[in-house]
Amino acid sequence: MNPDGDGIGSVLGITGLLRGLGKKYALICEDKPQEKLSFLERFDEFVVFDKTMVGRLSFDHAIIIDSPFLDRVGGPTRLVNKGAQILNIDHHVDGGYFGTVNLVVPQAAASAQIVASVYERMGVEFDIASANAIYVGLSVDTGRFRYSNTTEEVFKLAARLVAAGVKPDVISDKLYYQTSMENKVAMAGVLKSIELHFGGRVASAFLDYEFLSTPAGKAVDTEGFVNQPLSIKGVEAAFLIRETEKGKTRVSVRSRTGLDVNKIARAFGGGGHVKASGCKIAGSIPEVKEKLLAVIGESLNHR
Numbered sequence: 001m002n003p004d005g006d007g008i009g010s011v012l013g014i015t016g017l018l019r020g021l022g023k024k025y026a027l028i029c030e031d032k033p034q035e036k037l038s039f040l041e042r043f044d045e046f047v048v049f050d051k052t053m054v055g056r057l058s059f060d061h062a063i064i065i066d067s068p069f070l071d072r073v074g075g076p077t078r079l080v081n082k083g084a085q086i087l088n089i090d091h092h093v094d095g096g097y098f099g100t101v102n103l104v105v106p107q108a109a110a111s112a113q114i115v116a117s118v119y120e121r122m123g124v125e126f127d128i129a130s131a132n133a134i135y136v137g138l139s140v141d142t143g144r145f146r147y148s149n150t151t152e153e154v155f156k157l158a159a160r161l162v163a164a165g166v167k168p169d170v171i172s173d174k175l176y177y178q179t180s181m182e183n184k185v186a187m188a189g190v191l192k193s194i195e196l197h198f199g200g201r202v203a204s205a206f207l208d209y210e211f212l213s214t215p216a217g218k219a220v221d222t223e224g225f226v227n228q229p230l231s232i233k234g235v236e237a238a239f240l241i242r243e244t245e246k247g248k249t250r251v252s253v254r255s256r257t258g259l260d261v262n263k264i265a266r267a268f269g270g271g272g273h274v275k276a277s278g279c280k281i282a283g284s285i286p287e288v289k290e291k292l293l294a295v296i297g298e299s300l301n302h303r
Ligand SMILES: [Mn+2]
Pocket: 006, 007, 066, 091, 109, 110, 111, 141
């Protein structure tokens, strides 16, 4: 569901291995992959799940990448036969270890890093399509090589990918510097909505249904918007509320001091990473904001 650049990059990243081994495969996800990733080779191989596939397609082997729980995969799990072998590749902190084999490495910066390690273990060279895809996963999940997960290992892998032919300037441009006018309008709305709480330690922002239901609102990719409230001096944690339907919201929560936002998202049935998590909360924007601030306030008090 809603695969990000690491999810898509990792899946495309492993196709080079599968091809090399002469395997037949299909790339299936619940939601349409982000258009901005369409520059990646083999992107067109992705198919979006639909119910008519059930019974028509079935698999005895599945590789599920960058998803902490089987629930997060959605419809495609219905194509996996009972007793099938599942390889679970992931780096989420509290993964469900739902695979027959679990290649779950919470210390990894990105699932793409784990995919790359499979190449290395098998002694297989990266083909350029897979190298580009793995680089995308690495770049997206390290916040453009900026977060604290940007380790020596990450740079060493990036260097190997560049040696394999990846052009960092080209990829950065495609990923981050080809936004739409709608994106700028939405960003303006986010900036206008920013509020500070708890003496400036927490910042909130939102996009309401009135905007998100317009054609411009529907077209916009809000990934990274939460970094706007987060990047204010003194702010330890920030959240962005997106009212996707009347009375229903999707929330992104971020921290830059180690305040565990995974715990905060989990309080609402969501989850993710210590510094980056998400959840869905029912209610109007003011209600959701109040609920979140109550839980965040608790966490701040316990520090
Ligand atoms: Mn990831």
